[in-house]
Amino acid sequence: MDKKGRTNRLLSRLAVGLMLAAMALFTGCPNKITVKPVTFEVTFSAGEHGTLKAKAEGIAETETSPITIEQGKIVTFRATPDSGYRVKGWTRDGEAVNGTNDSYSFTVTKGVEVKVGFESNSVPPTxxxxxxxxxxxxxxxxxxxxxxxxxxxxxxxxxxxxxxxxxxxxxxxxxxxxxxxxxxxxxxxxxxxxxxxxxxxxxxxxxxxxxxxxxxxxxxxxxxxxxxxxxxxxxxxxxxxxxxxxxxxxxxxxxxxxxxxxxxxxxxxxxxxxxxxxxxxxxxxxxxxxxxxxxxxxxxxxxxxxxxxxxxxxxxxxxxxxxxxxxxxxxxxxxxxxxxxxxxxxxxxxxxxxxxxxxxxxxxxxxxxxxxxxxxxxxxxxxxxxxxxxxxxxxxxxxxxxxxxxxxxxxxxxxxxxxxxxxxxxxxxxxxxxxxxxxxxxxxx
Structure with a gap:
């Protein structure tokens, strides 16, 4: 095939492509773009004498750490002390949070580490x-x-x-x-x-x-x-x-x-x-x-x-x-x-x-x-x-x-x-x- 023929064939293919693109546009066929949600890893652990479970939207309650959670979702932790014990305190990335409550929730915006500790009920609270x-x-x-x-x-x-x-x-x-x-x-x-x-x-x-x-x-x-x-x-x-x-x-x-x-x-x-x-x-x-x-x-x-x-x-x-x-x-x-x-x-x-x-x-x-x-x-x-x-x-x-x-x-x-x-x-x-x-x-x- 001579140079002119190859050029005509290329132009023909280009025209067909443009025609198909135009048909897709005018017949309402959108280009589908999948955006992967931003997720973060949340790790958690409990000290002796109790357990800690976590749950979030789309994630069943679990004791297995870490869990991966979408940005903007709320994660809820539930601490369960053993008999004779109570929650002593929580930390989030090493900083004290949430007092002595037995549950803790927050909106996930980054990867974090949550820990909870327990103490004996025989220790009087301050x-x-x-x-x-x-x-x-x-x-x-x-x-x-x-x-x-x-x-x-x-x-x-x-x-x-x-x-x-x-x-x-x-x-x-x-x-x-x-x-x-x-x-x-x-x-x-x-x-x-x-x-x-x-x-x-x-x-x-x-x-x-x-x-x-x-x-x-x-x-x-x-x-x-x-x-x-x-x-x-x-x-x-x-x-x-x-x-x-x-x-x-x-x-x-x-x-x-x-x-x-x-x-x-x-x-x-x-x-x-x-x-x-x-x-x-x-x-x-x-x-x-x-x-x-x-x-x-x-x-x-x-x-x-x-x-x-x-x-x-x-x-x-x-x-x-x-x-x-x-x-x-x-x-x-x-x-x-x-x-x-x-x-x-x-x-x-x-x-x-x-x-x-x-x-x-x-x-x-x-x-x-x-x-x-x-x-x-x-x-x-x-x-x-x-x-x-x-x-x-x-x-x-x-x-x-x-x-x-x-x-x-x-x-x-x-x-x-x-x-x-x-x-x-x-x-x-x-x-x-x-x-x-x-x-x-x-x-x-």
Whole structure:
């Protein structure tokens, strides 16, 4: 073939190539480019007397280190001490983090090394300085909380809240000095597994409920997800059943018909009877926390001043932040670390205890499900203080003398970040239930 022929053939092939490229362009056939995600190696280990497991999106929980995680994904570590031991402390790349919490979460942005150590329960924890209260993990799924003897001196916020209404300002208001007795609070929201165990026992022992409760959001979740679709009335009756089942007697049941009629409440379908419930706080049975107990537990930081405000001597998390967060609600990294909410929940509930705990070792105080409290709701939390005032303190308040709604706090899986802050207050009819409502239990030490 002569030079001219070879040139014509080359031009012909080029024309065909250009024609095919044009056809691909105009027939909507894109060029597929696969971008490999950026990943990092995360190593982890535990000291003697316990184990450490890690999990992340797309990675099942494992004890095998290291794991490779995509950039921007959240990794969660769960430490499990041996019997008689507790978490002593964590390090991340050699620096102390996370206090003595039993879980730790963060967003992966680089390769890191995480370590956790354990110590014997016989070694007393170092108490915080000053009259800032104290706490103790009692090893039974509860945290014993001892508020400061000098009370909590209220104050109004001087920083930006998610909204301007009073509903964002919590219960520790200026001019209000609240004193709380020691109490115990569940480390997690009540999971469906525990709810169902007590529910089945109760149904066969003379108790009745308005709602059977479901696993997580809609019943399709696991037994470790919080029970939902339970009313306030169901919760107080369930607490009595849990007390009787545990103690094999009714004597320590908290919820009674009235102060004078001490009949134990056992039927959640009797709305008016439940709504008039008297809480005998001298009993050691299980109960809902009061709103002040809930908020104090959600906000306590002791002497730690990070993202906190001083109330008397004790430092409490700012009202505009999720429980356990180190920055306000619109800091996505910190809200993600402690709460399941609209931005990260995939529109569903999640197993309790997966997120980083707060300073007391309590999980999910923000997000996952709203939590019923005992109190009647009023826009002004001080409305009934006269009934609880002694020696200049409002002692163990329980909200309004009467009302329409009962308090729930903390935000849930479909709340925006601002709805999960520790200062937010809402109320609902005690007969209401829904896929966003659950609870955790309290009791006397």
């Amino acid at each position: 108490p915080p300085a000053g009259d800032v209260g104290s706490f103790e993990d009692t090893g039974d799924g509860f945290i014993k909380i001892s508020p400061p003897a000098a009370g909590i001196t209220g104050m109004n916020p001087t920083y930006t809240l998610p909204g301007t209404a009073d509903e964002w300002k919590g219960v520790f208001r200026a001019g209000r000095k609240v004193k709380l007795s020691p109490y115990k609070l569940g480390k997690t929201e009540v999971p469906y597994k525990l709810w169902k165990e007590v529910y089945d026992w109760a149904i066969g022992t003379g108790y009745q409920f308005a709602n059977a409760g479901v696993k997580g959001k809609d019943g399709s979740g696991s037994e470790e997800e919080p029970v939902t679709s339970v009313s306030w009335r169901d919760c107080i009756v369930w607490c009595n059943a849990y007390t009787q089942k545990t103690n094999n007697a009714e004597s320590e049941c908290v919820y009674r018909k009235s102060k004078t009629d001490t009949t134990v409440l056992k039927d959640a379908t009797k709305g008016s009877e439940c709504d008039a419930a008297y809480a005998d706080m001298s009993k050691k049975g299980f109960r809902l926390p009061t709103e002040a107990e809930w908020e104090y537990a959600a906000r306590w930081q002791g002497s730690n001043t990070e993202n906190a405000v001083q109330y008397g001597e004790v430092w409490l998390t700012k009202l505009n932040s999720a429980s356990g967060a180190k920055a306000r609600w619109n800091n996505a990294g910190e809200t993600n670390a402690v709460a399941w909410y609209w931005d990260n929940s995939d529109s569903k509930t999640h197993p309790v205890g997966e997120k980083r705990s707060n300073a007391l070792g309590l999980h999910d105080m923000s997000g996952n499900v709203w939590e019923w409290c005992f109190d009647w709701y009023d826009a002004n939390p001080r409305v009934n203080d006269a009934a609880y005032t002694s020696g200049g303190f409002v002692v163990d308040p329980q909200g309004g003398a009467a009302g329409v709604d009962r308090v729930f706090r903390g935000g849930c899986w479909d709340s925006l970040a601002g709805g999960c802050v520790v200062g937010g207050r809402l109320g609902g009819n005690p007969g209401d239930s829904g896929d966003h409502l659950g609870f955790r239990v309290a009791c006397r030490p």
